[in-house]
Amino acid sequence: MRGADLVANALKAEGVEFVAGVTGGSTMALYDAIHSAGIRILVCRNERGAADIADGYARMSGKPGVVLVEQGPGAINALSGIANSYPDSVPVILLMGGVPQRFVGRTAYQENDLMDLFRTVTKWEMTVPLVERIPEAMRRAFSIVSAPRPRPVAIEIPANISSANCEDATLTYEPLRQKHFRFRAPGADIERAADLLAKSQRPMVLAGAGAIWSDATAELVALAERLGIPVATSLAGKGSFPENHPLALGLGALSRARYNTKQAAYCADQSDVVLTIGAGFRQQGTRGFSPLPAGKKIIQVDVDPSEFNKSYMVDLALLGDAKLVLQDLLAALGPKPRNNFWGGVEALKKEIAGLRKATREGWMADLTSDAVPINPHRVIWELMHALDPAKSLMLHDSGSPRGLICYHWESPAPKTFMAFGNQSCMGWSIGAAIGAKLGAPDKQVVALVGDGSFGMTGMEINTAVRNNIKVAYVVLNNGGFDLTRVQASKAFNKPPDFPWMQLSGDIAKVAEGLGAHTETVKEPGAIKGALQRAFAAKEPAVVEIYTMVGAPEATRI
Template identity: 45%
Template sequence: MRGAEAVIQALEKEGVRYISGFAGGGLAPLWEPMRASASIRVFAARHERLGVEIADGYARATGTVGVAMTGTGPGATNTLTGIAGCYADHVPVLLLMGQHPLRNLGKDVQQEVASSIFDGLVKWKGTFTRVDDIPGLIRRAFTALRSGSPGPVVLEMPGDVLSAEAPDEALHYEPVGPGHRSAPDPHDIERAADILVQAQYPILNAGGGALSGGAADEVKELAELLSTPVATTLVGKSVFPENHPLALGLGVYPRSRYATGPALHINRKADAVLAVGNSFRLPNGTDGRPLPPDVKLIHINADPADLNKTYRADVAILADAKLALRDLIEAVRDRLGSGKGGVKDEVVAEIQRARAKWLGEWEATFRDESVPTNGYRAVHDLMQVIDPDKTIAIHDAGGSRGYVSQFWVATKPLTYIGMGGMAAMGWSMGAAIGAKLGRPDHLVVHFLGDASFGMTGMDVETAVRMGIPTLTVVVNNGGTGGGMMQMERPSGPPPAMAQLSGNFSVVAQGLGAHSERVEHPDNLMPAYRRAIQATEDGQAALVEVMIKPMRTPDLPDDWSL
């Protein structure tokens, strides 16, 4: 058996279904076994970065490993942005990197790039140096991808090793299974349970680790047991149903960007905070203000680097979110006694009053009839014509994230895909394709600005070519929103750095997608319905909405009931 055959067979046994990327140096030995594979579908994106971001979206939408591939040289360097995003948000993506033959490495041959470019941006990386190393390195890769706190892995594959032969028994592969999770220290669980039961107003914050760890049921059970209001991070959004009476939406303690009104109000009342699977990353995860001395913090995370990073925890628990919450639920039940606990009407009523006040302040914006419209109305009107239980929404960087993330109501786990740590412009284009691959029974819609579309929009053609019917909503304000609102100031960017142009509905039509441009808000919902129908008929669709530049939500210090 050749090394390349061993790689593909191992991936098949690990359940890999899709590999996205672009053909490049060092990958040629893989083509024959890929063409022969009955279970793996390989396809090209328009750029190596998008290959990684497709795998990223697939991994986030399914909770499984996404796989991408690239050649050496500029192909490898093009993937850095995608890999950095996976690392920042703890997403399990495997990148297969083609490489020159071992005998040529270190000789400054054309397009020589070492896998060391990924140092600091991956959970683990390995290099095939002998053909019989392949099974062991792939086992280590999938163990790292599935165990502990997730993150990307790179496998560097020199072409001569892929072409080398070894006896079949030397390359035999057995899958590693679902991975390994760390259970919490029982003493820490007891201390945490004491704090939560004795607190007057405990709250629960859930991050990406709770979502990727499959802990949605445990978050809901504990919240209802203690009547704790629940807020999430950007990456954790959807782990708790946002139509639940205890839901605050975005806005973890003490304050974080894109916080909702209910979160801003309730956070002031907390005397105990249970943070599960979030990293308190500045500035989106927290604004960094100190915690009041009388507020107790319990922090559960599978990554030791995230514990005591921004805030010193009163109880720091290094463990898997699901395992830790399950033990914590049992410890809390023991303290409350049989039949005790439950959702408190007064807590729910306060959350509902805060939500009504906050949304009421935005109502005029949601229904603004001016032309051009605004990004908030573009999002609000789409929410009126979709089934939230069967839709996956994805935000992009910049203004579109502000328009979507606070106000979109995610009702089930993994129906919202948020990125927070790296925020690459145009990321949602690949993420939407990957999400639709993994969840074909859902409408997958992503929002991005015209500047972001300019960076990655050609991959509408990838969705069209591969029969992946995503819905792209481009909110076009004629440039970079923040720059356009500041370009008249002496300290702002000059107009040539802020203003852009283009009719992207025409571009999408040329790439084979259903496409419309909306210039009047009255036409939004009809255009969305036609685009959704196109996706249901199997065609990728794009709706370009002309909007005016508008600030994303501020966080006033004095917001309260």
């Protein structure tokens, strides 16, 4: 048995469904063993795309995504994808080939210190020194990505280790006996939190990605309905609380997020106690770490103690799993419904409904615009009517597509919208959509992409075609990096005329050459039919829509 077979046996035992990557000399034995073990292999166009595919699968399924890349440049290509997963707490296992050990330190071909390169974007990393250590390395990798705050891990397997023979029968891999680790907050802290909420006048909840990873939606809804209090979500937490619920505020933060709804801003301003559930206070979620209004008390629930008191002082930190903490908090509050917060729940619902209506009415001219080139808000309007949000998954890419879709799209449940954020690597959604479809094959998976992001990773559409993974991409083509143009206009007080912000190319022709079903749209009246044909196509689809430059940002509240 080779070292590579030990790796493949571990992957098989842990239920890994596929491995994404690009093969090379140092990983030949690994790919051969994985294929022989009956595990699906997705050969990608670029290692960055492979990392994004694993990321999207992990976010959708909750299971670790696995990437296998070549030594040196192959691993380095994957770095930005892994860096994207790290701050978003995504469980990805990166397996890397390595230079044969006898060559290390001699400036060998494609030799790099991969452990140093990946140390800041992984939770744990290891170079396997002996073939006998492979089962241990794989066991630790799966254990660490199953921890309460999952993050990527990296294992470098030198070529001589993966190809080495090992006949030790004791090295049979045994899968983890416990796949998830959860823990409760101390009872005394739960009682204090219940007391703070009970004595407040206008409490609200801010739910983040931690609520989704913990599967805490039912508890969030129960708390909101029992107390009659509103719930906002961060971008990463979008869908953790049903956005069609009368107490849903949509996107919000403390005190403002970049894409903040009117109703969330109103409640953030008026609230006196804010219960945050798995929501970090990031730069884009706080308008650059703006000071909080005086007099607010914060109760922060998180599984990672390093999140407490990082950007803002908290009044009470609850260290524990979001779902379990909410269950205990509901028990401490008692079964009797409350209706005395915010002047009564019906008055609160009416206020929220009024602000929602005002927001939609304020955008209707853009959402229904007949302008040519097409107003991108009109594209969102057509998508909202072409898809059933409960049966679909919407992804966004970096830049203006994110603001357009996250602001208008209504997510009725977790994992109907997939957001990413802190690194915001352009092109993420193209690979992530492929992985998400593998994690939820019954969903209609659609990614909204800009022409700039398409240029970064668009070749992975061929990976979807070759593997018959039916996803759809709606590409907004405004001939450049539009968000950068808007920012430059603000910075220099004049419309930018810099040629380095301009792009060109026929994206539909590129996608057609990669084997996708394609549509080109230049008139708003043609959007509906193009989307219908793309969603009904038997192969992956790309809808290229030519949109205006400098469309209004979905950030005004």
